[in-house]
Amino acid sequence: MSKEKSNDHGTGHIIQSLIVNVLIASSKGVAAFMTGSGSMLAETIHSFADCANQGLLLVGVKQSKRPADKKHPLGYGRSVYFWSFMVAMLLFSIGGMFSIYEGLHKFSHPEPVENIEWAIGILVFSLALEGYATYSNIVELNERRGNTGFVEYIRNTKDSDLIVIFGENSAAVFGLILAITALLAAYYTGDGRYDALGSLAIGVVLIAVAIFLSVEVKSLLIGESADxxxxxxxxxxxxxxxxxxxxxxxxxxxxxxxxxxxxxxxxxxxxxxxxxxxxxxxxxxxxxxxxxxxxxxxxxxxxxxxxx
Known part of the structure; x- marks a missing residue:
């Protein structure tokens, strides 16, 4: 039996990720402006979208704690599932689709990247922060899952907001690695299309994560059995x-x-x-x-x- 903290459903993991993403989004925006990189712009939009997503999750957790009333005699617990589903949709539309659009545009009109030192430095800084946030998510997941397998717990847990945050942070880490690789390839080959391919790859990652999250949360939203x-x-x-x-x-x-x-x-x-x-x-x-x-x-x- 997992040690899921069902009765202590806090928001610490959401607030931590929100603070991290505000810092990262701001630094990425500076780097995107300095380099003109499509991958950096995609990462900037992704991080700002994550900030909005975490704000929505905080709204969902707060609403889910409202006491039951005549109109909702069983309470508002499913509110967090609704907002988690909305986050998955935003991750798909704003993050994933924009990254693919930017990648296609840059591939058709490639431009050389400049001031790569700014971009690489900020991306490494962002990777360190996102890596720490993801590691914190994994630690909390391990505490809650007990003897349950990690993948099994992710598929079956009822704490949708924790899984959404983990999915976002994991996608961000992978996206940052892709962005660094694309920037280095574009810089050393002088071919801006590598940067465009990086933006496309980031979009595909975000859409894949969004689809996974939306499928998992949908099951909870329409009424899933307990453990x-x-x-x-x-x-x-x-x-x-x-x-x-x-x-x-x-x-x-x-x-x-x-x-x-x-x-x-x-x-x-x-x-x-x-x-x-x-x-x-x-x-x-x-x-x-x-x-x-x-x-x-x-x-x-x-x-x-x-x-x-």
């Missing part, structure tokens, strides 16, 4: 209860990071009174919540026959 560990827990607790003959059905829905809705149908002993059934259900709920506090809503229906 299978929770279903296993319910089965074990049902087996322990002498009043429960069979767990007929258990449906879970992830309502947001650290928020699970659970609907259960159980087959009870036929000789139980209404009071005994109520006491059994209360104990069953308490046993589940004590071991899985992320389960915030539990609806249990007792029955004497199989569910069809």
């Amino acid at each position: 299978s560990v929770i279903n296993d827990l319910v089965e074990k607790e049902a087996e322990k209860s002498p009043e429960i003959l069979e767990l007929i059905n258990c449906i879970t829905i992830q309502q947001g990071p650290g928020e699970v809705l659970m609907c259960i149908k159980i087959k009870c002993k036929p000789d139980l009174t209404a009071i005994q059934i109520s006491q059994m259900i209360n104990k069953f709920e308490n046993d589940i919540r004590s071991k899985a506090p992320e389960v915030k809503w539990i609806y249990i229906e007792p029955d004497l026959q199989e569910w069809k």
Whole structure:
């Protein structure tokens, strides 16, 4: 079972990445102006888009913590999934498509890059910052995943904002390596088309990451089941209860990071009174919540026959 910090869904990793990207975007903008490089301009737009994306994620996390009300009786937990999906779309449209457009334009009208020292220095500086941010993401992912495999955790985790930040930072590191390679190739060969190819490659990377993130977040947005560990827990607790003959059905829905809705149908002993059934259900709920506090809503229906 992973050690996902479902009940301590903070924003530290988002704020850290936002600060890093503001510094990087500003420095890249200076380098793009000084060199006239398409790759540098693509990287500048990418970093400024990342800043906007992280701002949207902060909005999503804040909205997801709003208390439930009459209009939204199960709370606003899925807000973070909506804004995470929007970030993936922006990464695709602003970051990826603009980089490809810039690459195609520069390839058709190649220009020599100038003052490469500025660009390389700033790119190395940016790579160090992005590398540190990505490393911090990996450390937090490792803490949350526990014994779960890294790739498996990324595919199954319900903390969409953490995965979006990791995807952005990883794409940024790869994009910076591509930009450095393209600039050096364009400078030493005197062929500006290498710089254009770098911009195209960066766009492809961003679009690939955006598609991956959008697919993962879409599943959460439309209603994904909770971690299978929770279903296993319910089965074990049902087996322990002498009043429960069979767990007929258990449906879970992830309502947001650290928020699970659970609907259960159980087959009870036929000789139980209404009071005994109520006491059994209360104990069953308490046993589940004590071991899985992320389960915030539990609806249990007792029955004497199989569910069809």
